[in-house]
Amino acid sequence: MGRVAAFFDVDGTLVKTNVIHSYAYTAFNLPSLADRFTRALRLAAALPIYGLVENINRKTFNDLFYKNYEGISEDRLIALGEEFFENVLRRALYPRARSLIQRGKEQGIHQVMVTGALDFTMAPLARYLGMDLMKANELEYRDGFAVGTVKRPLLAGPTKAHWIRQYAQENDIDLDRSFAYADSYSDYPMLSLVGRPCAVNPEMKLRSAARAFDWPIMNLA
Numbered sequence: 001m002g003r004v005a006a007f008f009d010v011d012g013t014l015v016k017t018n019v020i021h022s023y024a025y026t027a028f029n030l031p032s033l034a035d036r037f038t039r040a041l042r043l044a045a046a047l048p049i050y051g052l053v054e055n056i057n058r059k060t061f062n063d064l065f066y067k068n069y070e071g072i073s074e075d076r077l078i079a080l081g082e083e084f085f086e087n088v089l090r091r092a093l094y095p096r097a098r099s100l101i102q103r104g105k106e107q108g109i110h111q112v113m114v115t116g117a118l119d120f121t122m123a124p125l126a127r128y129l130g131m132d133l134m135k136a137n138e139l140e141y142r143d144g145f146a147v148g149t150v151k152r153p154l155l156a157g158p159t160k161a162h163w164i165r166q167y168a169q170e171n172d173i174d175l176d177r178s179f180a181y182a183d184s185y186s187d188y189p190m191l192s193l194v195g196r197p198c199a200v201n202p203e204m205k206l207r208s209a210a211r212a213f214d215w216p217i218m219n220l221a
Helices: 019-028 033-056 058-069 074-092 097-106 119-129 158-170 185-193 204-213
Strands: 005-008 110-118 133-137 139-142 145-150 179-182 196-200
Touching (some): 019 033, 019 058, 019 074, 019 110, 033 058, 058 110, 058 145, 074 139, 097 119, 158 185, 185 196, 185 204
Parallel strands (some): 005 179
Antiparallel strands (some): 139 145
16 A cells, blocks of 8 residues: 655645746846846736636646746846745745644655746745645756746646656555645646545635535635
């Protein structure tokens, strides 16, 4: 019999923020005033488009949105990721999220964060929560600067489920006895992969699916 794991989405599930908040923090805290101004204007102008694309296809949204990071140094992004956690993300953590993870650890359940957010924004949160493993998207760099693309496979929707299945096979995880937590219907593949799915702070479409399949619904706020 394999080990039991708990797989967590992050944005909307464990924290109130999303990838737009993390990039906005980055853009507003770059050293060049002109760079800050240009990136802020570009972000504001594109927000309606991002909203439409995200509702259609999460993977396409990530591909499009992460182009914003082009030209920012890796060192700067890592430093700003730590600052973002201290100044924003820790305060945005849902009140009951940490206790849920802690209870799982006490029961010997392997705690895994699986997120479409970027690794340098998620690493401080994973450390703070005591996650056993974090899997997140990673930007590609050239000469120390982001080129605006993400390493493949890009984690979003079905690819998150594919990664979980492969990880479980390689690490003796019993998916039928394992847990998954997510807030969005885009993570339906991830939730349906395990024997113990849970809709957390769910949007309307996921809430309806959870009720149809008799999945638990949890509010961590």
